[in-house]
Amino acid sequence: AQTVTQSQPEMSVQEAETVTLSCTYDTSESDYYLFWxxxxxxxxxILVIRQEAYKQQNATENRFSVNFQKAAKSFSLKISDSQLGDAAMYFCAYRRQTSxxxxTFGEGTQLTVNP
Amino acid sequence: DAGITQSPRHKVTETGTPVTLRCHQTENHRYMYWYRQDPGHGLRLIHYSYGVKDTDKGEVSDGYSVSRSKTEDFLLTLESATSSQTSVYFCAAGGPETQYFGPGTRLLVL
Structure with a gap:
């Protein structure tokens, strides 16, 4: 069975700075999707970003980008130029490629943005 | 996300009563899902549907049933509500790749 682990229950960042949220997953599949x-x-x-496992290039969406390390089964989210509106719970999720x-969700990371 | 609504948004009920939650989507998505969210567990799948009248169980399906008679509607029924079913319920819908979520229903079973 697939599992998703977010080891940071809480994180904080100063406004305008960069923060990285961690996620690891376990699967025996070679083709799948990962989401934040x-x-x-x-x-x-709210869907933030999606990564297809077959793509080597890391996905980016404006200030949000991922570091996808397939061999290490790691999928971290980087938020640049953090804004007060980024404060939220962030969930990492895995999905098999089958339509x-x-x-499968991790337990979430609560992000606080300090002014 | 856009096009997915849930009703009711909040409900308080008593143990032993039946409860039905409704999910409605306007984007003609083939797949629909019901998840529950509890502290320390993230979101867990209750049931899902891959077409009209085609449904299957998720990881926490005990005590729940679903029905999908139309593409746009997916109903979740608690036949006899228990306090352990107090939770926030999310409906999701999507195509082959991505799921989008409704706003959630907060259910309190007293």
Missing amino acids: YKQPPSRQM GSRL
């Missing part, structure tokens, strides 16, 4: 979701106090789950497969 953001959950602000409103509880809405419609469920997401």
Whole structure:
């Protein structure tokens, strides 16, 4: 069974600085997707970024980028120029490549952004 | 995400009563899912659907049933609510690659 581990229950960062959230996963599959979701106090789950395992290039979305290390089964999220609105719970998630497969989530990292 | 709504958004009920939560999507996604979110557990899959009238169990399906009679609607039923089912419930829908989430339903079982 696939598992996703986020070893940092809480992180904090100063506004305008950079922070990296860690995620590791365990799978025997070679093709899969990895995601970071953001959950602000409103509880809405918002997709931040997606990485396909077959792609060597790390995904980026504006201030958000990932460091995908397939051999190490590591998938970290880097937030640059942190903003107050980035404060939220961040979930790392794994999905098999099979269409419609469920997401397996880590337990989340609570990010605080200090002004 | 856009196009996915859940009703009700909040509900308080008593132990032993039946409860139905509704998920509605407007994007014609084939796949739909119900997750529950509890402290220390992240989100866990309850049931999912891969088409009209095609559903299957997730990792925490005991005490829950689902139905999908139309592409746009996916219902989650707690036949006899228990206090352990107090949680936040999320519906998700998506295509082959990505899932998008509804706003969640907070359920309190007294």
